[in-house]
Amino acid sequence: MMDLSGKNAVITGGTRGIGRAIALDLAGCGARVYALYARDRKSAEALEQEAGHKGLGIITIRGDLARQETFQASVDQVKEACETIDILVHAAASGVHKSAMELTDRHMRWTFDINFFAVHKLTVALIGKMKKGGRIIGVTSPGGERVIPHYAAIGASKGALEALFRHYARELAPQGIMVNLVCPGMVMTDAAQAFPQLAERLAMTLEYTPTGDLTRPEQVAALVRFLCSEEAKQIVGQTLVMDGGKGLLA
Template identity: 30%
Template sequence: MDLGLTGKKALVTGGTRGVGRGIVLALARAGVDVVTCYQQPGEAVTALERDLKEIGGDHLVVQADVSDPAQVAALVEHARVKFGRLDLVVNNAGAISHIPYAELPVEEFQRVFAVNVTGAHLVIQNALPLLDAGSSVVSIGSKAVDAGIPLRSHYTATKAALAGLNRSLAKEFGAKGIRFNVVALGVVETENLYKMPEEQRALMVERYSAKTALGRLGLPEEVAGAIMWLASDLSRYVTGSTVSVDGGIS
């Protein structure tokens, strides 16, 4: 199905690995020109640049830490110079750690909030001058907000904050035709899964697959499908929503 995305311009944060990489590549294949960013250089960056070159289009991969206001401003400026506008912004960059709440250092609490919440805020606020009627802003959330997960209280709190930010911005900018939505993810199969020891990986896949209605983990391209729908005119009356892409996890 042609979603009418050819020629649209997108900014996707954290696009060189995992779900972000899947989103960037799917958008590029749909004819979207993409600016994306990474925090640390490495093979993942080189591989994404190579894949984007093979797909074709007008893309840019730059280094930026979304928790740093100056770096976010520079990132969005890259998009402004390259495209002049943005039709889609995807707040995908995120931080997570697994720490018992009683032992959670305030520095780690603040670090995760700085990336997941302040980072999204900085990207959206800087991107506002490039957004117009029909533009779509999507933030990657988590089903952890509904389920609650031990050792991730700080991470879960950031995703709950994103949901609240999303609702308020949808109301504030609805009259301008700019839409804001959250895509709440379950467990998605990414390269991090394959970095685990084989036995641990098999146990995790079995455990979380059994929790879903579909009996399997999600794939990055399935997350990308929801993003592309939210970027298209098919979702033009959808804003302030949290769309679950979780395989029916419970």
């Protein structure tokens, strides 16, 4: 098991889905984890309870990062708690499931505020706490490159995120801070339930995935953990796909 004792990890969207799995995984390796969440107090309490039973160091911090007033309060809490930040994982995501021609300015702003602008604001706000050996990891999706029905706003925001992270990687690698993204295929989380025609999409995904299985949150967490290791320090500015081979098919 990888030893992250003495390290601080900040994870957005850290109380549900993929973010929750990452929080538990890194805390299980000894990291002190600060799991940020927007509104769902029940999921935060459930995570705190599980962490308590397992003796893990997880602290939840509430704050909608897309709103300036709550964003700053969250940043202040993190900065006060952490002398340094060793790992920053951007797992929070949201958006509107509509076709491109149905999207309004409000839909686009809402999606980009969470999936893009909040990511950049938080990274800039916390980068002063990161030192050599730090890791910044984003969670993207296949929709950042490929067309997925009713995914135009989210896909566009993820494509923008991937471009931004390439610039982060180039600028921060000389400081010893490594930046990468993980790109899981379809993962059955609470967020996935919002997909239109979910049953059809699930069946199609399984049919066209060579492994015949979906990626699990715990598998994504294991990949994030590897990217936090010393062995992964030469992986810079990459988007690591974990989709069971689905993206290989034409």
